[in-house]
Amino acid sequence: MSTKIDINSSSLSRRKLIGFLFISFCLLGVLVAFMGLMSLLVQVIIQGYEWVTPNLIFNYPSRHPEQAGLWAALIGTLYMMGLTALITVPVGVGAAIYLEEYAPKNWFTSFVEINTSNLAGVPSIVYGLLGLSIFVYFLKLERSILAGSLTMSLLILPVLILTSREAIKSVPKAHREAAFALGGDRWQVVRMAVLPTAFPGILTGIILALSRAIGEAAPMVAITALVYITFVPVTPMDRFTVMPIQIFNWVSRPQDEFRGLAAGGIIILLILLLSMNSIAVILRNKYQVRSEE
Amino acid sequence: MIKDDKNLKVRRSHRLRVKIEGKVIGFLVGSAAFITILVTISIVWNLAQQSLGFFSEISIIEFFSSTRWSPILIPREFGIAPLVAGTFLVMIISSFVAVPIGLAVAIFLAEYAPNNIRKILRPMLEVLAGIPTIVYGYFALTFVTPLLKLVFDDMIIFNALSAGLVMGIMIIPFVSSLTEDALISVPNSLRQASYALGATKFETSIKIVVPAALSGIVAAFILGLSRAIGETMLVTIAAGATPNLTFNPIESIQTMTAYIVQLALGEAAHGSVEYQSIYAVGILLFIITFAMNTLGHWVVRRWRNVY
Incomplete structure (x- = not known):
């Protein structure tokens, strides 16, 4: 390190003043970030609280803002989350198990690793384009909830793999060695020693990945297009809409009432997200305590 | 037997x-x-x-050389320049917010903050990171834009400035958490050596810790900006739908991502030129973000100081 810190030429008080100015700048930065978050939440709550009514939750969309609701979008979101979880969890956790427990250290493994982190950085709208041409047109799934779920699965797959790997990695080596010493083969070791310990961490990863999917609108816009849905999807081949798209639809209308409605929808979306994240945090805390024992 | x-x-x-x-x-x-x-x-x-x-x-020469993007209105023209300009304009504005504040937050968290404040700030940043982008779009349109209108009289409702500023806030947690990781990985012995030479806390942070973590910090900026380029709903809602070759932040523009959404919403006929144009824009978007992500990861690997 070639930096020279000259103690004699500048007085200590001046250097301390510079330090004080710097910490003030840092605090200002923290304050701006904090103010940003607060003004966002306050704005949403002020604009939206009077629109959070049973109508908003249980009604279908409507031209009349006071009767419009999120019901189709809410059910669509939950339906899609369920399907997405069914598709992603086996693949994501499977890939994580392979990379941590099975994979030999060779070029293929490191290629998969680099590829996974690259996939995590691909813009979500690109996944929408992929889903649109592969699932909607090529596999002829139309603009169905299944096409949407498959697209969303691809989007959250890299996130799930990364978090599951972290969870599996944090299982102490001694657990594996003990299981191998008892004569277990690789799969028995994974199933009986590694996965039970890694389970809370994997579950946290699943919840966080799904909560990302809930708020994601861009790829779903490409799949569903502009829809006016006044029914609840029943089969996986039905057309659907999700909450962020319904909110987007309301935001893009010029009338103030619909802006208020959008804020009401955002409140419900944030409540859903916040409760999912709290579950994840609670699980994580429990998990951390246990591993310290 | x-x-x-x-x-x-x-x-x-x-x-x-x-x-x-x-x-x-x-x-x-x-x-x-x-x-x-x-x-x-x-x-x-x-x-x-x-x-x-x-x-x-559409010839690839027109795509890169024409300065007008008009996929539907006749005379049609497919020059990508306005969309790229819009995308980079928003990214540059967002970097003015996210880079200094992200760095300040990270240095504060890694070097200055006592444990109990860290315990409050980290979850706050996580909440900020978990908010869907559509909410940021709503915030930009209904809060930041009216606020900016008090300053800039002739500002258009949909504009790059408001979208860019909110985008900056949105990627602060992303930039600051990566930067903090880089700062934390600088070993304490360096800090102690600096203190032993009589340096103040500020001098230690800026002249010792930040240079030692520089590769990680640069990577955090690159990855954060790549995220700003790929971001979609925020700019669709707040920045407008006018492909506009301008670097005037108070004008309405359109980003590459917002164009894709605009066209996808309209259910363009499968196989038509305008339908295929979203893929041409998409591949350029993919290449730009892929290059930036690869650069970011490369910077970390290539310039990492191993202690």
Whole structure:
């Protein structure tokens, strides 16, 4: 390190003043970030609280803002989350198990690793384009909830793999060695020693990945297009809409009432997200305590 | 004797079953990992194939040299420049917010903050990171834009400035958490050595810790800005839908991502030129973000100081 810190030429008080100015700048930065978050939440709550009514939750969309609701979008979101979880969890956790427990250290493994982190950085709208041409047109799934779920699965797959790997990695080596010493083969070791310990961490990863999917609108816009849905999807081949798209639809209308409605929808979306994240945090805390024992 | 034989048989068949099960599972998890590669291949193949269709009708020279983007209104013209300019304008504005504040927050968290404040700030940043982008779009349109209008009288409702500023706030947690990781990985012995030479806390942070973590910090900026380029709903809602070759932040513009959404919303006829144009824009978007992400990861690997 070639930096020279000259103690004699500048007085200590001046250097301390510079330090004080710097910490003030840092605090200002923290304050701006904090103010940003607060003004966002306050704005949403002020604009939206009077629109959070049973109508908003249980009604279908409507031209009349006071009767419009999120019901189709809410059910669509939950339906899609369920399907997405069914598709992603086996693949994501499977890939994580392979990379941590099975994979030999060779070029293929490191290629998969680099590829996974690259996939995590691909813009979500690109996944929408992929889903649109592969699932909607090529596999002829139309603009169905299944096409949407498959697209969303691809989007959250890299996130799930990364978090599951972290969870599996944090299982102490001694657990594996003990299981191998008892004569277990690789799969028995994974199933009986590694996965039970890694389970809370994997579950946290699943919840966080799904909560990302809930708020994601861009790829779903490409799949569903502009829809006016006044029914609840029943089969996986039905057309659907999700909450962020319904909110987007309301935001893009010029009338103030619909802006208020959008804020009401955002409140419900944030409540859903916040409760999912709290579950994840609670699980994580429990998990951390246990591993310290 | 006969009983023992039977036991042996059972044990053998059990062992065989375990062995087969192990092989099958090994194959299954291996193919799960292989799916990730399949996804990449299909992204590239799909984007390339669709945009080849586009470039067979529109010359690639027009795409890169024309300065007008008018995919539907006649006379049609497909010059990508306005969309790229819009995208980079928003990214540059966002970097003015995210880079200094992200760095300040990270230095504060890593070097200055006592533990109890850290325990409050980190979850706050996580909440900020978990808010859907559509909410940021709503915030930009209904809060930041009216606020900015007090300053800039002639500002258009949909404008790059408001979207860029909110985008900056949105990527602060992303930039600051990566930067903080880089700062934390600087060993304490360096700090102690600096203090021992009589440096103040500020001098230690800026002249010792930040230079030591520089590769990680630069990577955090690159990855954060790449995220700003790929961001979609915020700019669709707040920045407008006017492809506009300008660097005036208070004008309405359109980003590459917002164009894709605009066209996808309209259910453009499958196979038409305007349908294929979203893939041409998509592949450029993919290439730009991929290059930036690769650069970011490379900077970390290449310039990391190993202590």
